[in-house]
Amino acid sequence: MKLNDIAEIVDGHIIVNSTGGSPDIVSVCSTDLMSDVLRFATKGALLVTALNQSQVIRTAEISDIPAVLMVMGKKMEREMIELAMEKNIALMVTHLPAFTVCGMLYAGGLRSCLED
Amino acid sequence: MKIKDSIEGCFQLMGGDFTNAGTASSELKSILSKLGVSQEVVRRAAIAAFEAEMNVIIHAVAGTMHYVVSSEEVRITLTDMGPGIQDIELAMQEGYSTAPDWVREMGWGAGMGLPNIKKNADRFKIDSVMGEGTTLEIVIYTRKD
């Protein structure tokens, strides 16, 4: 699923678009704990989180996650947005809570990341 | 991978420095990629290094991350000055964490770091002296023989 499709489903805005073509999202990981992300095979996954810290982008970079979706309309510091640009990680935001987002994306056919 | 001699380097880590937390592992990841280490090894090394780096940032005062890459293996050694780990066996258990509430609000402290480091390493050693510090040695083989 492309980022534009996801943005449409969850009524989101793309804040940072990845350069070099929109990634094809194959799975989803919904969590606010970064060590949880690092346990899963997250290549090509979308990270759904309410944690608005730069650590989220670092974790995405380390674990080959191409896109992050910030829920609850959480405000992000400039630092976090700039890091996403630098590391070429797409960043989206939606005002919806994680439950609605997960429900909609699951209904849209996306599935969970598998344990690595 | 074409490495004749081994390549090494070192990063300084500061306890509590969340702003720069992760930069060492991020840099290590890109160094390994450039050396032509297989993607799977890069991924495992980066994840193990990142968890270990975050542990120094979160639980210790200061430390270093040293790496050596040879044609055989990637060896990452983290040495910190800090409180040390009282019961290593307990600390290795999934879900065990002494992280304070504020750390949990920063997205860490699930007690999954050390078990995940072990899972990603081919060899893993942890030594700790209470009141002095902790040393972690993580080895990942670059060749599958």
Next chain:
Amino acid sequence: MLKVNDIIEKIGLDIRVSGDMYKHVTGCYISDLLSDVMAHSKDGELWITLQTHPNIVAVAVIKGLSCIVITNGRLPEPDTVKKAESENITILTTPKTTFETAGLLYNLLRSE
């Protein structure tokens, strides 16, 4: 409206502490950050989280949540179980991920 009991049956959750099983589930909130749950969850919601420490019980009591569901095969700490028993808070667990649990529950709550 679905009760905690119905949800356990329909999406297959393991019971760790059984509190009031007939509480109505008004919705669901997903979060692993306690401050977030304190700020945004609503009365009667089922809470999906990875957190296992005793503070989750306090949050559930204060916010009037219908139950706590711990995902990814994680188990509540012994102190968490004790506290939940004394506060009559239901704790459920599942080996499924948060995303999958949410996907199933969303479908279930919507079809009601």
